[in-house]
Amino acid sequence: MKQRKNSLYPAVSDALATVMKSDWADTELRGLSPVAQAAFAAGRRAALSARFPGERLVIPAGNLRTRSNDTEYPFRAATEYVHLTGDQTQDAVLVLEPLATEEGGEGAGHAATAYLLPRSNRENGEFWLDGQGELWVGRRHSLTEAEQLLGMPCKDVRTVAAELREATGPVRVVRGHDAGIEAALTDKVTAERDAELKIFLSELRLVKDEFEIGELAKACESTARGFEDVVKVLDRAEATSERYIEGTFFLRARVEGNDVGYGSICAAGPHATTLHWVRNDGPVRSGELLLLDAGVETHTLYTADVTRTLPVNGRFSPLQRKIYDAVYEAQQAGIDAVKPGAAYRDFHEAAQRVLAEKLVEWGLVEGPVERVLELALQRRWTLHGTGHMLGIDVHDCAQARVDAYVDCTLEPGMVLTVEPGLYFQADDLSVPAEYRGIGVRIEDDILVTDDGCRNLSDGLPRRSDEVEAWMARLRG
Numbered sequence: 102m103k104q105r106k107n108s109l110y111p112a113v114s115d116a117l118a119t120v121m122k123s124d125w126a127d128t129e130l131r132g133l134s135p136v137a138q139a140a141f142a143a144g145r146r147a148a149l150s151a152r153f154p155g156e157r158l159v160i161p162a163g164n165l166r167t168r169s170n171d172t173e174y175p176f177r178a179a180t181e182y183v184h185l186t187g188d189q190t191q192d193a194v195l196v197l198e199p200l201a202t203e204e205g206g207e208g209a210g211h212a213a214t215a216y217l218l219p220r221s222n223r224e225n226g227e228f229w230l231d232g233q234g235e236l237w238v239g240r241r242h243s244l245t246e247a248e249q250l251l252g253m254p255c256k257d258v259r260t261v262a263a264e265l266r267e268a269t270g271p272v273r274v275v276r277g278h279d280a281g282i283e284a285a286l287t288d289k290v291t292a293e294r295d296a297e298l299k300i301f302l303s304e305l306r307l308v309k310d311e312f313e314i315g316e317l318a319k320a321c322e323s324t325a326r327g328f329e330d331v332v333k334v335l336d337r338a339e340a341t342s343e344r345y346i347e348g349t350f351f352l353r354a355r356v357e358g359n360d361v362g363y364g365s366i367c368a369a370g371p372h373a374t375t376l377h378w379v380r381n382d383g384p385v386r387s388g389e390l391l392l393l394d395a396g397v398e399t400h401t402l403y404t405a406d407v408t409r410t411l412p413v414n415g416r417f418s419p420l421q422r423k424i425y426d427a428v429y430e431a432q433q434a435g436i437d438a439v440k441p442g443a444a445y446r447d448f449h450e451a452a453q454r455v456l457a458e459k460l461v462e463w464g465l466v467e468g469p470v471e472r473v474l475e476l477a478l479q480r481r482w483t484l485h486g487t488g489h490m491l492g493i494d495v496h497d498c499a500q501a502r503v504d505a506y507v508d509c510t511l512e513p514g515m516v517l518t519v520e521p522g523l524y525f526q527a528d529d530l531s532v533p534a535e536y537r538g539i540g541v542r543i544e545d546d547i548l549v550t551d552d553g554c555r556n557l558s559d560g561l562p563r564r565s566d567e568v569e570a571w572m573a574r575l576r577g
Contacts, residue, residue, distance in 0.1 A: 113226065122223055128240070133249040138187040138401060141312045143252060145185050145305060146197065150211040152301055155199045156271040158211070159286065160185055160302075161279035162193035171232070175360070179278045180493045181302045183402055186215055188251055190241065193217045194261050194282055199270065215251055216258035219244050265289075273298040303500035306492050308514040313492060314548060316403035317516055318557050320358065321546055323397035324405040325560035327353035331393060332575045335385070335413055343367040343381040350395045358397040362404025363495045366394035369413065373540030374524040376485060387414040390421055392540055402493050406518050407558045408544035415572045417565055420535055424523055425565050428541045431455035431521040432563070435487055439519065439547050439554040445509045449487035452521040456483050459523075465532055482525060482532075488518040491546055511549045516557070520544030 149158060162178040178189040186195055197211035220243045221228030221235040229236040247255040262285040265272070272289045274282065275298060283290075309317070327350040331338075338345040346367040354361045364379040372378045373392035385391065391413050396405035410425060412418075417425060435452035454470070457479040461468040466478050473479055490497040490506065498506060522542030525532050546557040562571045 113230065118226060121226060121229055125223060129243060130246050133246055135252045136187045136250050138312050139250070139252040141310050142185055142187045144310070146211075146213050148305060149185065149302070150197060150213075153273065153298070154210075156273055157199060157265075157268055158197040158298065159265065159272065159274040159282060160195040160197075161275060161282050162188070162191060162195075163278035164192055164281075165233075177360075177402070179275065180306075180402075181275050181299075182278075184302070184306060184493055186251055186253075187401070188215060188217070188247070189402065190217055192258055192279075194258055194279065196261065196265075213253050215247065215253055215255045216261040217242075217244060217247055217255050218259075219257050261285075275299055275302065299500050300502060303498045304502070304505050306498050307490065307501060307505065307509070308512055309492060309516050309548075310514070313403060314514070314516070316399050316401050317405065317491065317546065317548075320362070320397050320399050320403050320405035321407065321558040322560060323353060323357040323399075324395065324407050324558065326357070327395060327397060328393065328407070328409060328561055329575055332411065332572050335391070335411075335576070338369075338385040339387060339413065341385075343369050343372070343383050343385060346385070346391070346393065347381045350393070354395075354397045358399045359402060360398050362396040362398035362406065366392065366408075368392040368394075368540065371527040371538035371540075373410065373542075374526050374538065375540075376524070385413055388418070389413055390539065390541065392542055394542065394544065396495065404491070404493070404495050405546055405558060406491055406495050406520075406544065407546065407561065408520055408522075408542045409561060409563075409568070410541045410543060411568060411572065415576060416569055421539065421541075422565050424525075424536075424539055425541050425543075427456065427459040428521055428523055428543050429563055429565065431459075432519055432543045432545070435519040435521060436545070436547060436554065436556065439511065439517070439549060441511055441513050441549055441551065441553075443511050445507055445511055445517075448517075448519055452487045452519070453479060453483060456521060456523060465536075482523050483521065484524055485522070487521050488544075488547075491516045491518055513549050513551050515549040517547055517549075518544055519547050 160182050162182040165173040165176055168174045176191045182195055183189055194216040197213050199211055200209040228234045244255045262281055265285040272286055273294050274286050274290050276295050330349050330353050331346050334349050347365050350365055351361060366378050367381045368378040369383055369385040369391045370389040372383050373390055390410050392410045394408040396407055398404040431452040434455045435448040438448040438451040457470050457473045460466045460479055461470050466473055520542055524540040525536040527538040529537055543563055548555045548557055562568050
């Protein structure tokens with residue numbers, strides 16, 4: 102058993118061991134209902150089973166990772182595992198065992214089993230002597246409870262490695278989450294076959310089901326409240342730093358969800374021109390802009406991804422407004438291009454065209470616009486793509502094939518971000534001095550519907566005049 106290091110206590114006496122084993126109440130939970138996503142997860146497992154008939158499929162949740170010495174990072178289960186089970190426990194493994202047909206061949210589907218850590222053993226002292234025992238880290242579900250919650254058989258995960266070592270026939274595993282499971286399969290798997298499994302599971306998330314769409318909407322609603330929280334305390338952030346903003350949003354994420362879905366970008370002033378500014382240690386000054394890119398992650402791990410660029414004092418300067426309105430116009434063009442049957446790339450190209458037109462109009466790049474777009478000259482100031490798929494991962498479906506993702510045709514149920522921006526670096530001598538240090542991005546989470554699209558994050562204003570009125574109302 103893994104005990105805490107440098108313990109002040111000596112070895113356990115027989116008398117203490119006896120005392121610790123006795124007089125504990127029965128805490129088994131009975132009559133539990135399946136978690137909300139259990140039926141949806143079963144459907145996803147069925148799709149996986151149909152794709153790889155006759156093969157054993159192994160999807161680990163992952164293990165704790167050390168942060169420092171004997172402390173660990175908060176655990177977050179692997180996306181593929183959560184999507185297929187609805188479970189989030191550490192060290193767990195989902196195994197899909199192929200079933201044989203009546204004729205003795207393969208192709209009859211799979212039997213799915215979740216291998217989990219059971220309740221801590223009280224007879225051998227594990228529950229209080231082990232560093233991951235329940236008296237240290239809290240109660241976990243029994244295997245019987247887990248079966249009711251997940252709607253599938255559950256077994257002790259401490260047996261799975263030995264079972265996999267004895268397994269015969271083709272096996273695939275999702276790599277990168279559990280070294281012990283990979284070691285047990287080292288002579289049974291290939292990188293190519295495992296990559297095919299990873300790709301399929303990534304593409305399985307491209308179209309969201311009803312449960313997922315509801316969770317993403319919930320994440321956006323909480324995120325909107327987090328942005329409101331930030332606006333209300335901007336005066337205090339001015340007295341401290343960007344970290345006050347980060348902490349304020351984090352409080353909302355932890356109260357209403359599991360966590361933030363990614364490191365919040367709380368970029369004030371020239372920091373807004375750094376795309377992934379997550380240090381959040383700079384000053385917040387009146388007269389400058391705050392680019393806040395943040396998202397609440399729900400308890401089921403679906404995350405929002407929203408950006409607003411706000412004037413710290415509540416009012417845009419004329420130049421700030423000009424740049425902001427250009428980005429707003431580009432974003433609206435991108436959102437208008439999101440609809441079933443459209444190419445995935447259409448919304449990016451629509452937004453980039455608007456930004457290129459503005460840069461030519463302002464005299465910052467030589468036209469005509471077609472030349473700018475052909476040579477991608479606008480990218481000096483637009484920098485990044487205009488969006489990405491969204492789901493359990495903030496950059497969801499990242500292992501999907503190009504033709505299934507960036508070259509795909511949009512379908513109802515897909516959820517993506519539309520997030521154009523303009524960034525004028527503080528040391529950019531190619532633009533007038535007054536532009537330097539201004540960064541603007543506007544980002545929303547867009548659901549493709551049967552007849553167009555729906556903005557899941559429309560609880561937050563986007564137009565510059567609406568932003569100013571919203572901030573004035575929140576700040577009293």
